[in-house]
Amino acid sequence: MFEIDFGDSGEIVCRGRLDAAQSDKAEQFLGGLDGASVVDFEHLEYISSAGLAILLKTQKRLSESGAALKIVNVNKHIHDIFRYSGFTSIFEIEAK
Amino acid sequence: MPEKLFARSIDHIKDVYEFAENLFEANDIADDVRFPIHLALEELFVNLVSYNTAGREEILIEIDTADGGVAVTMTDFEAEDFDVSRPREVDIEASLKERKPGGLGLHLIQHMVDTLEYDHRDKRSKIRFTKESRKDDV
Numbered sequence: 001m002f003e004i005d006f007g008d009s010g011e012i013v014c015r016g017r018l019d020a021a022q023s024d025k026a027e028q029f030l031g032g033l034d035g036a037s038v039v040d041f042e043h044l045e046y047i048s049s050a051g052l053a054i055l056l057k058t059q060k061r062l063s064e065s066g067a068a069l070k071i072v073n074v075n076k077h078i079h080d081i082f083r084y085s086g087f088t089s090i091f092e093i094e095a096k
Numbered sequence: 097m098p099e100k101l102f103a104r105s106i107d108h109i110k111d112v113y114e115f116a117e118n119l120f121e122a123n124d125i126a127d128d129v130r131f132p133i134h135l136a137l138e139e140l141f142v143n144l145v146s147y148n149t150a151g152r153e154e155i156l157i158e159i160d161t162a163d164g165g166v167a168v169t170m171t172d173f174e175a176e177d178f179d180v181s182r183p184r185e186v187d188i189e190a191s192l193k194e195r196k197p198g199g200l201g202l203h204l205i206q207h208m209v210d211t212l213e214y215d216h217r218d219k220r221s222k223i224r225f226t227k228e229s230r231k232d233d234v
Contacts, residue, residue, distance in 0.1 A: 020138060081208075085186075086186075089189070090195065
């Protein structure tokens with residue numbers, strides 16, 4: 001199960017497991033962003049390369065207007081994936 | 097060794113996850129082993145489903161647990177030769193402008209599992225990967 005929606009403070013809240021079968025849902029939501037945004041991974045348990053591709057695509061699109069995603073509350077395992085992917089140098093990331 | 101056949105569809109990622117997770121729960125497998133194994137299962141399953149489009153047979157997954165570690169064997173019948181263990185060149189130092197979405201799956205699992213072996217013969221691809229428990233790391 002994967003859920004994505006806006007939180008009470010306007011941040012984007014992700015929950016569950018962002019796998020290849022759920023990446024369309026993430027792409028649809030993030031594709032609607034048009035400015036800088038904070039993405040809260042507090043309740044995101046898992047992400048695979050399909051989810052990374054959506055994050056990268058969104059970051060590239062936002063960067064054209066000088067905006068960016070900031071990803072916060074990243075668990076240890078997802079942080080490892082970000083590190084092996086080189087995402088730590090192209091996203092602002094805060095660990096849990 | 098527990099084994100199960102899975103239909104060739106991305107929609108069955110959830111079934112692959114549940115098959116593995118139930119075994120991990122029953123055998124008290126630690127998160128540091130579960131996470132990379134789940135990642136490898138998904139990335140390789142998606143790879144087989146997406147790129148071996150000529151394949152008609154279900155994909156066999158066998159999972160063995162011992163001493164806190166996990167060994168997985170995935171068998172794809174009627175498969176083209178595609179060596180998933182061959183190192184993938186990914187420039188993780190590239191700038192955001194230079195980066196292109198995609199192509200990270202095999203790169204990631206090659207870094208996150210302990211062993212990854214591939215064999216192709218008689219049109220059958222067999223992939224085996226392992227992750228050991230590192231209790232000393234606690």
